[in-house]
Amino acid sequence: MGIAISALNPAAAKLNNPKLQVAAPYLIEQAWADYTPEQHAIWAELVTRRMPQLRQHACQEYLDGFHQIGLREDKLPNLTEVSALLQPRTGWQSTPVSGFLPPDAFFEMLANRMFPTTTWLRSRDSMEYTPEPDIFHDVFGHVPMHAHPVFGDFLQNYGKICAQLNDHEQLERMGRLFWFTVEFGLIRQNGEIKVYGSGLISSHGECTRVLAGGCEVKDFDLDAVLNQKFDTGEMQPVLYAVESFSQIYEATREAEHRLG
Numbered sequence: 001m002g003i004a005i006s007a008l009n010p011a012a013a014k015l016n017n018p019k020l021q022v023a024a025p026y027l028i029e030q031a032w033a034d035y036t037p038e039q040h041a042i043w044a045e046l047v048t049r050r051m052p053q054l055r056q057h058a059c060q061e062y063l064d065g066f067h068q069i070g071l072r073e074d075k076l077p078n079l080t081e082v083s084a085l086l087q088p089r090t091g092w093q094s095t096p097v098s099g100f101l102p103p104d105a106f107f108e109m110l111a112n113r114m115f116p117t118t119t120w121l122r123s124r125d126s127m128e129y130t131p132e133p134d135i136f137h138d139v140f141g142h143v144p145m146h147a148h149p150v151f152g153d154f155l156q157n158y159g160k161i162c163a164q165l166n167d168h169e170q171l172e173r174m175g176r177l178f179w180f181t182v183e184f185g186l187i188r189q190n191g192e193i194k195v196y197g198s199g200l201i202s203s204h205g206e207c208t209r210v211l212a213g214g215c216e217v218k219d220f221d222l223d224a225v226l227n228q229k230f231d232t233g234e235m236q237p238v239l240y241a242v243e244s245f246s247q248i249y250e251a252t253r254e255a256e257h258r259l260g
């Protein structure tokens, strides 16, 4: 049935990726030409607002990645162009999807080095926070880190491990590893705390609060992270700082041993 539909629909055929089974229905094309001047202006405002703080307090790998994948301050990113720069570096792509994915589809994409990327952009009345990820959170917040080889290996390994899990409690514990690294991770560089988690990169308020000492910063410890509950709607009371990105790659290997 899928073959018949693909044969009749060139767009569906183009989006068909043989590596993806459960995630396939969520793939879309980014209609980049349809973004309005107002939307490009909102993107520009969001980026311009974040960059001064990030130049000082984001980890170097994020700042390098921002330029390596060709992000611009004045225009929304074209995901095909981003992936064309990203893929030769680490094999990762920024792949457009229709919205939130169920866990099995999300993990399948990570395991194949495809980052599920939303294409809608927040409006002017929610510049600081959106309950669901938008293209600003996904591309500005996440994708620059995928240009770093060790981070890229970590994220793929994380996806591979989670794709094998069926146990709800194990998935919840692994969800905490994602939350305290990919979303809200900190790293020590040159004697300072730097941010690399997308929730901090893309949120001015939360990042400012954390940098001002508004939350407890603990040394990264796998057991502590796997046991640390979090509330997605609240400011974070405790975050974890790593010494290097090898540490979170090793953490996925360690987690895999324990789950196995």
Ligand SMILES: [Fe+2]
Binding pocket: 133, 137, 138, 142, 183, 198, 199
């Ligand atoms: Fe995110």
